[in-house]
Amino acid sequence: xxxxxxxxxxxxxxxxxxxxxxxxxxxxxxxxxxxxxxxxxxxxxxxxxxxxxxxxxxxxxxxxxxxxxxxxxxxxxxxxxxxxxxxxxxxxxxxxxxxxxxxxxxxxxxxxxxxxxxxxxxxxxxxxxxxxxxxxxxxxxxxxxxxxxxxxxxxxxxxxxxxxxxxxxxxxxxxxxxxxxxxxxxxxxxxxxxxxxxxxxxxxxxxxxxxxxxxxxxxxxxxxxxxxxxxxxxxxxxxxxxxxxxxxxxxxxxxxxxxxxxxxxxxxxxxxxxxxxxxxxxxxxxxxxxxxxxxxxxxxxxxxxxxxxxxxxxxxxxxxxxxxxxxxxx
Numbered sequence: 001x002x003x004x005x006x007x008x009x010x011x012x013x014x015x016x017x018x019x020x021x022x023x024x025x026x027x028x029x030x031x032x033x034x035x036x037x038x039x040x041x042x043x044x045x046x047x048x049x050x051x052x053x054x055x056x057x058x059x060x061x062x063x064x065x066x067x068x069x070x071x072x073x074x075x076x077x078x079x080x081x082x083x084x085x086x087x088x089x090x091x092x093x094x095x096x097x098x099x100x101x102x103x104x105x106x107x108x109x110x111x112x113x114x115x116x117x118x119x120x121x122x123x124x125x126x127x128x129x130x131x132x133x134x135x136x137x138x139x140x141x142x143x144x145x146x147x148x149x150x151x152x153x154x155x156x157x158x159x160x161x162x163x164x165x166x167x168x169x170x171x172x173x174x175x176x177x178x179x180x181x182x183x184x185x186x187x188x189x190x191x192x193x194x195x196x197x198x199x200x201x202x203x204x205x206x207x208x209x210x211x212x213x214x215x216x217x218x219x220x221x222x223x224x225x226x227x228x229x230x231x232x233x234x235x236x237x238x239x240x241x242x243x244x245x246x247x248x249x250x251x252x253x254x255x256x257x258x259x260x261x262x263x264x265x266x267x268x269x270x271x272x273x274x275x276x277x278x279x280x281x282x283x284x285x286x287x288x289x290x291x292x293x294x295x296x297x298x299x300x301x302x303x304x305x306x307x308x309x310x311x312x313x314x315x316x317x318x319x320x321x322x323x324x325x326x327x328x329x330x
Contacts (some may be wrong), residue, residue: 087115089131098130106135109151116158125158144169144276166292167299169275171330172309176283178266184256187241192223194243197261211248222246224253231257250287267304271327289314299325 087098089105096103098111105111114135116124127147129135136148143160145168150157153164178199185193185203195203196214206212208226211219224244231240240258247254247264256262271281273293284290286304291297300320303310309327312320 106130109136109148113151127157165325166275166295166297167311167325167327169273170292170327171272171274172307172327173270173272173280174329175304175306175309176268176270178268180264180266182256182262182264183260184241184243184258186258187226187243190226192226192241192243194221194256220248222248231259233259269301269304269309271309 089096089098091105094103096105096111098105098115101111106114114127114130116126118124127135127140129138132138136151137146139146140157141160143163145153145155145157145163147157149164149168150162153168155164156162181196181198183195183197185195187193191205191207193203193205195201200214202214204212204214206223208223211222213220222245224246226241226243228239229242230237231242232238238259242258243256245254245256246252254262254264266285268283268285268288269281271284271290273279273281275292275294279293281290281293284301286301289298289300292299298314299311300314301309301311302320302324307329311325311327312323313325315321
């Protein structure tokens with residue numbers, strides 16, 4: 001009985017020891033896990049970059065090994081300091097140096113015209129908007145003439161008081177013809193039949209040196225002399241009368257050949273004045289006068305042709321001067 005009691009106690013002690021060891025191991029493991037839970041996560045360094053591309057590194061290294069020679073640009077045979085700005089413009093893949101005469105940025109205008117001549121007194125200013133493709137069509141001084149027109153006329157596009165002639169803005173729109181057609185039909189015993197075909201058809205029989213007309217109360221013509229000569233017709237040579245005539249309205253002489261038409265047309269011009277706005281100047285006959293709208297400048301038409309007019313300005317004495325100006329159709 002005593003022996004059994006001893007075995008029982010030993011068993012209890014062994015189990016208790018095992019339990020104590022297990023608890024100790026558990027506490028040790030727990031303590032290690034708790035320490036790890038208190039450890040802060042390790043931060044990410046900004047210096048930890050990806051490895052650079054080896055080819056780019058090589059290219060950059062080779063570029064740094066190159067030697068560059070920094071040369072000053074030359075202007076007017078003098079080197080420009082490197083700290084001074086140079087007007088360089090890239091256009092259509094081509095580089096333009098506006099401080100040099102060639103190449104021109106805006107043909108036919110010169111680079112100096114665009115940037116201004118600093119050697120003048122006072123120095124010229126740079127034209128506004130010189131980098132705009134349509135700088136030639138702009139009007140820097142608002143005088144009614146474009147920069148290109150002033151460049152061509154050699155006037156100052158920066159000064160409204162310096163401008164081309166106003167007649168540069170005058171154009172012949174069209175020449176209007178008022179036909180007046182005569183024909184000599186024949187003659188005998190010193191009397192000649194003269195026919196007007198246009199504007200209305202009518203005939204008269206008139207002798208030499210008598211003034212006459214085709215309209216009532218109008219005396220416009222006079223037969224000065226007559227002769228006969230051989231003329232060519234579509235049917236062959238023919239003897240025909242030739243009259244020397246005087247137009248009393250113009251004091252001009254002309255000839256009438258038997259069987260041939262002569263047009264004594266009156267012409268008038270329709271002009272267009274394109275200064276600041278378009279204005280029509282209608283019905284001006286050859287030998288007549290007209291004024292430029294808004295300016296009061298008077299001109300005389302010396303000659304009026306189909307595609308141009310020759311005009312002359314009036315002088316201070318109120319008479320046409322000897323100056324002639326050609327106005328083209330446009």
